[in-house]
Amino acid sequence: MEQRVLIADDDRAVRESLARALELAGYEVVAAVDGVDALTRARQGDFSALVVDVMMPYVDGVAVCRVLRAGGDRTPVLMLTARAGVPDRIAGLDAGADDYLPKPFAVPELLARLRALIRRLPCEPDAxxxxxxxxxxxxxxxxxxxxxxxxxxxxxxSKTEFDLLELLVRNEGIVLDHAELYRRVWGPEAGVDAKNLAGYVGYLRRKLGGAGAPELIHTVRGVGYAVRRP
Known part of the structure; x- marks a missing residue:
């Protein structure tokens, strides 16, 4: 079945080049010209994933993601950003983005990240x-x-947070290294970025702590992470 992807970017050249690349890869593409347009189209359509630029007029990409998540929309979001600093990446993760890609980027990498996000789409529960x-x-x-x-x-x-938490809990007491976590959560095509992984772990810890949980996710320095019973 053809997968639908929403692209939201106020730069016409970027938007159109991304649309062409995704269409050549077999996706059905819907384009949005700014954050307001992105929210409208996301609410009206059924998408396999959203590709959202951070810097957009009226409503930026981080706000788009935050509004969708607040409304219960769990569609995977790949955020594009010219800001590669750690605080900016954390802001995107905190808003509920599933992955981010700094500009400039290679289209094959974007396609690989998109495939990894879509592979993690849930099947309908049968019980x-x-x-x-x-x-x-x-x-x-x-x-x-x-x-x-x-x-x-x-x-x-978010979908990535859920996948990461599920994997850690299924391996309770076992230290999973960075490479193994990336392979099993992001897919074999994803590279290892310890800062990116640390951002997701930090967000999981904040959400668990906000719900009243004690420390569950433990860092093993230089190796990876493990979940242990409190």
Missing amino acids: GPDREALRLGALRIVPAARRAWWSEAELPL
């Missing part, structure tokens, strides 16, 4: 909400529904 739930103390994860709770508080996780 009740507690089917095959994973539990760690008061943490409950339902992979079929792609939802997670600490006690009674549901965690508002």
Whole structure:
């Protein structure tokens, strides 16, 4: 089935070149010229992924992502940014983006990241909400529904955050190194970027802590991360 992707970028040349590249790769493309247009189109359509530029007039890409997540939209978001600094990347992750790509970028890398995001799209659950739930103390994860709770508080996780948390919990007590985490969450085509991974781990920790959870995700310096029971 053809996959639909929304591209939101106020630079016409970038927008049109991306649209051509994605169409050649077999995607159906819908283009938005700014943040307001992106929100309107995202709410009206059913998309496999969104490619959103950070710097746009009226409503920027970070705000677009934050508004969609606040409304319950969990469509994967790949954020494009000319700002490669750590604070800017963290801002995108905090808003709910699943991945980011600094400008200038190579189109093959964008396509690879997009494929990795879309591969993680959930299948429709075929049973009740507690089917095959994973539990760690008061943490409950339902992979079929792609939802997670600490006690009674549901965690508002992006797709990448959910995949990372699920992987760590399934391997409770085992230290997973950076390369293994990238291979299993982002796919074999993704490179290893420790700062990017640290950003997602930090965001998971804040969300778990905000729901009242003690420290669950532990850093093993120079190696990776592990989840341990409190």
